Amino acid sequence: MTFTPAIQWYPGHIAKAERQLKEQLKNVDVVFEVLDARIPLSSQHPQVKEWINTKPRLLLLNRMDMIPSDLYTPWQKWFESQGERVYFTNAKAGKGVKEIIKAAKQFGEGVNERRRDRGMMPRPVRAVVIGLPNVGKSALINRLVGKKAVKSARRAGVTRQLQWVRLSDDIELLDAPGVIPWRLENQGDAVRLAICEDIGEASYDNHRVAAALVDLLQELDFSEVLSSRYGLEVGANTGEEYLYTLAHQRYQGDLERVAVLFLNDFRKGVLGAIPLEFPPYVD
Template identity: 70%
Template sequence: MSSPPIQWYPGHIAKAERQLKEQLKRVDVVLEVLDARIPLASQHPDVARWISHKPKVLVLNRVDAIPASLRREWTIWFESQGQMPYFTNAKQGKGIQAVAKAARGVKAEIDRRRRDRGMRPRSVRAVVIGMPNVGKSALINRLVGRKTVKSERRAGVTRQLHWVRISDSLDLLDAPGVIPWRLDNQTDALKLAICEDIGAAAYDNQIVAAAFIDLLVQVGFAEVLKSRYQLDPLSRTGEEYLYDLAHMSYRGDLERVAMLLLNDFRKGSMGAIPLEFPPQESN
């Protein structure tokens, strides 16, 4: 089973990217939402260039899906890169107020500049951006305190830009998930597919599930597979594991087993399992 490039670029995302770049001229602060399971793979490579010198609040959502010790490690690493990460579980409403406070933190400087030009104070304009399905809409709903934008556990739900009033001091722009024109790093593409952070039309479930098994072994979670499915992955490739599990328990239905494995991970049934760790600094 050879792995063809995972590829995408739906028309609505191309349109949304153009609109987003135009709206970025009007915003004061950017909330970039990443998937805590894959903070590096879920970071859009063009965001830094798009936002230039605008303040940014870095949000790592789905913090419940990684061990607490790894949260500390990511904090240290991002701080070494000059960024302060804010960890959230938007689904349960955890960490939301710290994000709101960070976004409102730029208001004093905005008001000062406006006063200097003889203008009245106004609310902070923030934009929420990130890959599809990393939890942007759920984050906005928590910030607002009610369901104002559609939020589902699949990519591509938000299709157009949408302003939401959070308070008298903060307005948020909810934008569709933005992904690069193409992703040359297929390892990152596979991680996005495993985490369901790109649409299912971009990949083959069986190829992604086999890669997921190999990755779990690589990051030290082989025992999770062995205890959950009573099949040891250490003596098999991911492709072999998928085939053997299908024929052992599911009448050879490879697609069913592929979706079982991916959904068990995506729903958290396997426990808190990260697929990335902070890069090790070279000496």
């Protein structure tokens, strides 16, 4: 997917957070990397594996409610074929939280067994919650803790500093600001991040991203949701043409209003459970 001008976003607070996160990783026992279930591949940070080295990592596909349930198993199989452990979560509803707590405790048992072997006292397992902006890290932590322990909102860049949160006597969690590569080489990924609001809105134009979403829905055979929602078929129109026609038929030619409405309908799930990526293959 091509997109001009290129989408790039790397504000100063993210550069600072990345430096602090790298320093804290040496104190962490297990890494929970939160991904957006609508775009599990595009929402992975390419350098996380390098940062954590041999530390155990669990992938948490958040917003599981925003994709069809028949995709859970194919994604699970694909990630497992890549040597990854995957859990599905819905931070807002608290789904999948118990499984994560159980997994963290299991890691803690291993950590403390090794400490006892060295004559050291047991301590809580230290986990870090890491991921791109706005994929639901803070909302997930609040669910794990059972109260609003950290700031959470449906926009990128709310968490600005690292914060340790005590989950229980057994688990401590590090909430880190969203981190993103300093340069997004794959603009197809960048567009999907913008569509899903997993990147700062200052990096893109709503009209162009909304048009890209129309094109993507056509490509993935989801264009019928548009005619159902807006009473206008896509047909042979490009995304740009579709938005232009819809704006002039319904909203006095206000393209920005249509673009924002369309993107919000997708982001809030009004258009239904729509994935923008599928597993590359399933054995």
